[in-house]
Amino acid sequence: MIEFDRVSLALGSFRLNDVSLRIGKGDYYFIVGPSGAGKTVLLEAIAGLHRPESGRVLLRGEEITALPPEMRKVALVYQDYSLFPNMRVIENVSYGLRVQGMRKKEARAEVAPLLERFGIAHLANRYPGTLSGGEQQRVALARAVAVKPDILLLDEPLSALDPVTQEKFIADLKRLHREDGLTVVQVSHSRREAHLLATWMAVIIDGALVDEGEAGVVLNAPRSREVASFVGVENILDGTVTANEDGLATVDVGGLVFEAVTDAAAGEEVTLCIRADDVVLAVGNDRRTSARNRMSRTVVSVAENGPVAEVRVDAGVMLTAVLTRRSVQELGLVPGASVTLSVKATAIHVIHSSS
Amino acid sequence: MHNQYNTITKMKTETLSTEPLPAGEEANVTRWNEYRGRYLDWCIVGFCIMGAAIVGITVLAIANITMTELADPAHLLKVAASSEVIGSILLTFGAGASAVILLILFGTPLAYVLARARPSRLKGAVESIVDIPLILPHTVAGLLVYLLFMRRGWLGAPLSEIGLAFEDALPGTIIAMLFVASPFYVNSMREGFEKVPVHLENVARTLGAGTFTAFWTVTLPLSLRHMYSGAILAWGRAIGEFAGVIMIAYYPFIISTLIYYSFTTDGIHTSRSIAFTVILVSFGVFYLLRRMTRYLGRYDDRV
Numbered sequence: 001m002i003e004f005d006r007v008s009l010a011l012g013s014f015r016l017n018d019v020s021l022r023i024g025k026g027d028y029y030f031i032v033g034p035s036g037a038g039k040t041v042l043l044e045a046i047a048g049l050h051r052p053e054s055g056r057v058l059l060r061g062e063e064i065t066a067l068p069p070e071m072r073k074v075a076l077v078y079q080d081y082s083l084f085p086n087m088r089v090i091e092n093v094s095y096g097l098r099v100q101g102m103r104k105k106e107a108r109a110e111v112a113p114l115l116e117r118f119g120i121a122h123l124a125n126r127y128p129g130t131l132s133g134g135e136q137q138r139v140a141l142a143r144a145v146a147v148k149p150d151i152l153l154l155d156e157p158l159s160a161l162d163p164v165t166q167e168k169f170i171a172d173l174k175r176l177h178r179e180d181g182l183t184v185v186q187v188s189h190s191r192r193e194a195h196l197l198a199t200w201m202a203v204i205i206d207g208a209l210v211d212e213g214e215a216g217v218v219l220n221a222p223r224s225r226e227v228a229s230f231v232g233v234e235n236i237l238d239g240t241v242t243a244n245e246d247g248l249a250t251v252d253v254g255g256l257v258f259e260a261v262t263d264a265a266a267g268e269e270v271t272l273c274i275r276a277d278d279v280v281l282a283v284g285n286d287r288r289t290s291a292r293n294r295m296s297r298t299v300v301s302v303a304e305n306g307p308v309a310e311v312r313v314d315a316g317v318m319l320t321a322v323l324t325r326r327s328v329q330e331l332g333l334v335p336g337a338s339v340t341l342s343v344k345a346t347a348i349h350v351i352h353s354s355s
Numbered sequence: 356m357h358n359q360y361n362t363i364t365k366m367k368t369e370t371l372s373t374e375p376l377p378a379g380e381e382a383n384v385t386r387w388n389e390y391r392g393r394y395l396d397w398c399i400v401g402f403c404i405m406g407a408a409i410v411g412i413t414v415l416a417i418a419n420i421t422m423t424e425l426a427d428p429a430h431l432l433k434v435a436a437s438s439e440v441i442g443s444i445l446l447t448f449g450a451g452a453s454a455v456i457l458l459i460l461f462g463t464p465l466a467y468v469l470a471r472a473r474p475s476r477l478k479g480a481v482e483s484i485v486d487i488p489l490i491l492p493h494t495v496a497g498l499l500v501y502l503l504f505m506r507r508g509w510l511g512a513p514l515s516e517i518g519l520a521f522e523d524a525l526p527g528t529i530i531a532m533l534f535v536a537s538p539f540y541v542n543s544m545r546e547g548f549e550k551v552p553v554h555l556e557n558v559a560r561t562l563g564a565g566t567f568t569a570f571w572t573v574t575l576p577l578s579l580r581h582m583y584s585g586a587i588l589a590w591g592r593a594i595g596e597f598a599g600v601i602m603i604a605y606y607p608f609i610i611s612t613l614i615y616y617s618f619t620t621d622g623i624h625t626s627r628s629i630a631f632t633v634i635l636v637s638f639g640v641f642y643l644l645r646r647m648t649r650y651l652g653r654y655d656d657r658v
Contacts, residue, residue, distance in 0.1 A: 047561050069560040076561040082554040086576045096562035099572065147562050 001025045001183055002046060002074075002151060007055035009045060014038045015207040016045065018055070023151070023200070028177045029185045030198035030215065034230065038207040039187040043153050046185060047076045059150075075144035079156040081136040083128035089139050090115070090124040096147035111146050118142045118172070134165035138172070145176065152176070154186040158193060170196055191232045194219065203227045221349040225271045228351065234276035234320040238353075241268045248292075248345060256316045258343070259292040262350035269353035278347035279321035281311060282340045283331045291342035299337045302328060309333075313341050417634070424631040434628035440613070444636060447610040450525060451593035454532040455586050458540040463582070466541050467570065470548035489538045497602030500531045504603060527604035532593035540589035547581025548574060580648065587644050594637075 003022045009015075016038050023029045023046075031039050044050050045057075048069035057065045064072065075096070083092050091098075093114060094107040102110070115121040118138040128136055137157065144152055157173070158166050174197065176182050188194060194201060198215035203222075211223040222228040228236050239253035241264045251258045251270060264270050280291065295315055303310045309328045311321045319341065323333075333339065424431050434440060465485075472478045488496055504511040504521040511521055521527035551574045559569035575582075597611035605612060610633055618626035 044557065047557070049557050049560070068565075069557070070563045070565050072561070074561055076558055078554050078558065080552075080554065082552065082558045084555060084559075084573055086573070095559070095564075095572075099559070099562065099564040099568050143558075143562070149561075153561075 001027075001060060003058040004046075005056040005058065007045065007052045007057065009041070009050055009052045011041050011050060014041045016042060016052075017208045019204070019207075019209045020055075021202050021209060021212055023183065023185060025183055026177075026181055027183055027185075028197050028199045029183070030194045030201045031185065031187045031204060032189060032191070032194055032201060032230070033204040035189060037204050039189075039204055040155055042204060043076070043155055043185065043187050046151070047074050047153055048072050049076075073147070073150045074153060075147055075149035075151075076153040077140045077144045077155065077157055079159060081128075081140040083131075083136055083139055083143070085128055088125050088127055089120060089131070092128065092139055093120075093143045093146050095143060100147070111142070114142045114146055133160055134162075134169070137161060137165075137169060141172065141176075145180075145182075149182075151183045151185060154184065156187055156189070158188070158190065173197060191219070194231075203230060205230065220273075220275060222273065222351070225351060225353075228271070228273045228349075233273040233349075234322075235272075235274040235279070237272040237274070237317055239270060239272060241266050241270055249350070251350075254316055256295070258348060259345040260348035260350050261346050264350060264352055271351040271353060273349040273351065274319070274343055274347065276310065276320045276322040278343055279313075279319060280342045281313070281321050281323060281327075281331065281333065282342065283333075283337070289342060290344070292345035293348075294340060294342040296338060296340045299333050299335055299339055301335055302333055304328075313339060315341060420627060420631050420634070424628060430624070431628050431631065434625060435632040439608075440629055440632060443608050443610050443613045444633065446525075446528075446607055447594050448640070450528045450609065451532055451536075451590045453529045454536055454593045455540070455590045457529070457533055458537055458589055459582065459586060462537060462541045463544055463575075466544035467548050467574070469541070470545045471553070485541050486538050488535050493535065493596065493598035494602065496535050497531055497599035500527075500534050500599065501603040504530055521603055523604050523606045525604070525607060528600050528607070528609060531600045531603050532596050535596050535599045536589035536593040539592050540585040543581050543585030543588060544578065547578035547585070550581075551577045583648055587641075587648075591641070 001023055004019050007019045008017055014036075019042065031042060033039050041050065045052065048057075048064070048067055048071075052065060055065075056063055059067075059072070084095065087095065090108060090111070093111045094102075094104075097107040097110055098104065112121070115124055118141065120135060120138050120142060123131060123135060123139070128139065131139065137160075141157070154173075158169060161169060170193070173184070173186075177184050177197070186193070186197065194215060201211075201213065201215040201218040202209055203211040203218060205226060211218050211227040213223075218227070219231050220233075222231055222233065225236060225238075237253045237258075239251040239258070241249045241262075242252050242257075243250045243266050244262070244264065247261055247263060249260055249262045249264055249266075249270075251260055251272060253272065258272060260272060262270065297313045297315045300312045300314045300318070303312075304325055307325055308322055309325050311323055311328065311333055313319050313321065321341070323331075327333075331337075331339070469478065469482060469485075491499070501508075501522075503509055504514070504527060506512065506515050506520070506522055514521070519526060521530060555573050555577075556569045559573050560566070564572065594609075595611070597609075597615065600609055601612055608616065610629070614626050614629050614633070617629060
């Protein structure tokens with residue numbers, strides 16, 4: 001739907017370098033990266049608020065690099081909501097239709113169902129200054145959706161909300177994407193939001209796009225060590241391939257040996273990514289399993305977090321496993337306990353260090 | 356302010372007292388406040404005495420003229436009701452208002468551009484140029500305006516061709532007032548625009564508003580209070596101008612010129628009565644204008 005072709009632009013201390021990306025129709029596209037990476041600038045560039053210094057922006061194959069924001073049908077919701085403080089809620093929501101030439105009465109009638117849908121109808125005559133954060137957020141979203149945009153741009157929409165409101169809002173966003181078929185681009189630094197919502201993902205670090213692809217792939221099989229640590233892969237291990245037999249490689253990680261599926265040749269430096277979910281712990285008699293990587297070690301710490309617990313095991317390098325709390329209780333896992341740790345060779349994502 | 360002062364006083368008496376006050380006992384607080392004199396802060400007292408010298412001059416001056424004028428109300432009324440004085444006051448206020456209207460028309464766009472432009476050498480230069488009338492002696496400002504707008508001046512010559520004369524004419528008064536008052540309006544307006552987050556304009560634009568529509572529907576309404584206070588400042592500066600105006604337009608008499616003229620010809624008696632009339636009218640008008648500010652641009656606080 002919208003495409004960036006080697007776009008560069010500088011804005012104060014921010015810089016986007018040679019960013020190429022493609023947002024498809026119906027995608028829920030996440031742009032993630034650490035703060036200060038230039039995510040918001042990228043979002044504003046999609047909206048047409050910054051003119052690139054070089055590169056092209058395409059919309060449905062047509063070049064729109066110089067098209068002003070009001071012609072793009074791309075609505076933007078900022079982190080701070082940016083409601084117009086001089087207008088009532090109803091005026092805020094109908095603003096887009098009004099400036100596009102619709103009469104006041106028609107515009108109000110048009111947005112009435114939206115107010116109902118977002119649960120803000122009772123606030124219609126209030127000024128934004130008197131609303132709570134969650135209410136303001138819903139007004140901002142309704143205002144953006146009211147103009148029926150082709151693309152909805154969201155700048156960290158959840159970061160200023162309390163956890164309960166966040167859950168509600170995530171449900172709202174899912175509905176907008178699935179039921180209304182809206183293309184959504186969301187900037188975020190939360191991996192959790194990406195897990196819950198994203199279909200596609202781009203990782204941007206220091207103004208450069210370092211990874212792009214299907215959300216599941218980026219999250220579980222990141223392209224570089226940097227991306228892996230950013231998307232929160234719990235176990236990232238550097239090692240050397242010692243042998244490779246038909247794609248099953250043996251990797252030496254500081255004396256610890258892992259088997260992993262990769263085309264990396266012997267002698268190559270690689271980084272192994274293992275999600276904590278894929279690390280299985282067992283206690284007692286060794287049972288035969290298909291997992292290629294197994295080792296008996298000692299539990300270092302157990303940190304409970306809601307229904308799950310994070311167990312850290314010293315295996316020469318520190319490895320993290322995520323288990324249900326019930327498993328932790330049944331296995332009697334406490335610091336000092338001996339466990340057998342296993343990881344399937346296919347659960348290890350291998351990154352070539354050169355890339 | 357007043358509340359804050361009370362709290363501080365209470366706190367102070369509490370810390371200094373050997374027997375701390377039981378919290379919430381109003382009677383005790385009052386009793387302690389009666390002893391406040393013991394704990395006079397001599398630094399603040401000294402500052403107040405020195406400050407009183409400044410306030411005192413204004414108070415004494417106004418008291419002085421009030422007493423003398425009220426001693427002869429018949430003369431005061433006669434002068435105040437004379438068509439010359441009324442006409443001059445109306446002329447001055449009207450010319451000032453015209454200058455302000457021109458400033459709003461042309462100064463507002465300038466202020467917006469200055470508020471939104473990224474820092475650059477050009478922006479710095481324009482800002483300095485805007486401030487020039489502030490630092491010039493008024494006679495110099497008046498002379499600059501005169502030289503530019505006189506019948507043989509760069510702008511005066513072509514404009515007199517189309518019948519617009521500035522020398523000793525109302526347009527000259529207005530243009531001189533506009534020149535000296537412009538920094539007050541432009542700077543106040545720019546400050547107002549700077550306070551409106553760019554995000555609001557960005558959102559308006561993605562919703563389909565062009566740059567001007569976004570400015571007109573979002574930025575300007577949110578800066579109304581600054582526009583208003585800038586206009587009042589500029590107007591006050593404009594109607595008070597004397598030296599700048601007489602360089603180009605000695606006639607028609609604005610109020611300052613009239614007072615000066617009657618001071619040098621009729622002497623102190625008449626000029627004092629005119630001055631007192633002006634004081635009363637100015638106070639009245641500025642009081643009204645300030646009152647009106649409260650009801651304008653009430654969203655400013657929420658930006």
